[in-house]
Amino acid sequence: xxxxxxxxxxxxxxxxSALAVVLHRxxxxxxxxxxxxxxxxxxxxxxxxxxxxxGAQIMVYVSGIAVLVIFVVMLLGRASDLHLRxxxxxxxxxxxxxxxxxxxxxxxxRLQSNIVATGAAHPGTHDxxxxxxxxxxxxxxxxxxxxxxxxxxAVFFTRTENAQ
Amino acid sequence: xxxxxxxAHYMTVAGLLFLIGIFxxxxxxxxxxxLMSIELMFNAANINLAAFDRFLHPDGVTGQALALFVMTxxxxxxxxxxxxxxxxxxxxxxxxxxxxxxxxx
Numbered sequence: 693x694x695x696x697x698x699x700x701x702x703x704x705x706x707x708x709s710a711l712a713v714v715l716h717r718x719x720x721x722x723x724x725x726x727x728x729x730x731x732x733x734x735x736x737x738x739x740x741x742x743x744x745x746x747g748a749q750i751m752v753y754v755s756g757i758a759v760l761v762i763f764v765v766m767l768l769g770r771a772s773d774l775h776l777r778x779x780x781x782x783x784x785x786x787x788x789x790x791x792x793x794x795x796x797x798x799x800x801x802r803l804q805s806n807i808v809a810t811g812a813a814h815p816g817t818h819d820x821x822x823x824x825x826x827x828x829x830x831x832x833x834x835x836x837x838x839x840x841x842x843x844x845x846a847v848f849f850t851r852t853e854n855a856q
Numbered sequence: 857x858x859x860x861x862x863x864a865h866y867m868t869v870a871g872l873l874f875l876i877g878i879f880x881x882x883x884x885x886x887x888x889x890x891l892m893s894i895e896l897m898f899n900a901a902n903i904n905l906a907a908f909d910r911f912l913h914p915d916g917v918t919g920q921a922l923a924l925f926v927m928t929x930x931x932x933x934x935x936x937x938x939x940x941x942x943x944x945x946x947x948x949x950x951x952x953x954x955x956x957x958x959x960x961x
Binding site: 693695696699703706707710711713714719722723726729730733736737740741742744745748749752753756757760761764765767768773776777778779780782783785786787789790793794797798800801802803804805806807808809810811813816819820823824828831835838839841842843845846847848849850852 | 858859860861862863864865866867868869871872873874875876877878879880882883884885886888889891892893895896899902903906907909910911912914916917918920921923924925927928929930931932933934935936938939940941942943945946951953954
């Protein structure tokens with residue numbers, strides 16, 4: 693019973709704030725709702741027993757990416773933006789795309805409706821560490837290359853003499 | 857409400873989050889809004905990975921490890937995306953996607 697209550701309340705929190713991200717007119721508010729939605733996803737990880745993922749989600753997404761987005765929103769925002777329409781005129785077509793994707797997704801999801809979790813969830817941090825520094829060492833080291841490339845890219849693009 | 861939680865529950869939540877993300881990415885005019893919607897889509901994929909790990913492979917952590925990779929790539933993507941946005945904003949003085957037509961012939 694507790695599992696269900698936790699799951700449904702986290703679901704409502706995540707989806708409602710995700711809708712606010714997409715539909716809110718004020719970009720500052722929608723970036724704040726982005727942080728709330730990502731925190732809700734972190735709660736869903738916790739309800740799945742993924743302890744390390746929960747911590748990483750809080751550290752990377754909620755306190756990293758969401759804060760970065762808020763900074764950029766405040767850097768680029770203008771007061772006149774609040775009076776402009778934030779949704780383009782092709783939202784009907786987008787709704788149609790979503791509807792078609794929804795039919796497919798829920799057909800797939802319904803096939804899994806008899807799979808329940810077996811056993812208790814156990815902490816996975818130790819196993820993740822073993823996996824990353826054992827079997828998956830090469831992909832794990834390659835991600836550091838991706839991060840380095842992203843870092844250099846960010847510095848390169850934001851330098852003023854490259855802007856012209 | 858009292859039915860036991862199944863994989864379908866988590867897949868439905870992830871599906872809805874992904875659909876909200878698609879809708880935002882297709883309809884937001886503000887390019888920061890598009891980037892935020894893409895983050896929501898990444899998170900939907902991650903929920904699915906963690907749920908598969910818990911329900912189908914409870915003794916392993918492969919799904920969680922894959923989700924961590926997705927998280928890394930998402931962080932790199934948002935950093936480069938925001939840096940590009942800052943560079944474009946300096947040139948065009950706008951954040952609206954339909955005004956980014958520098959390459960239009």
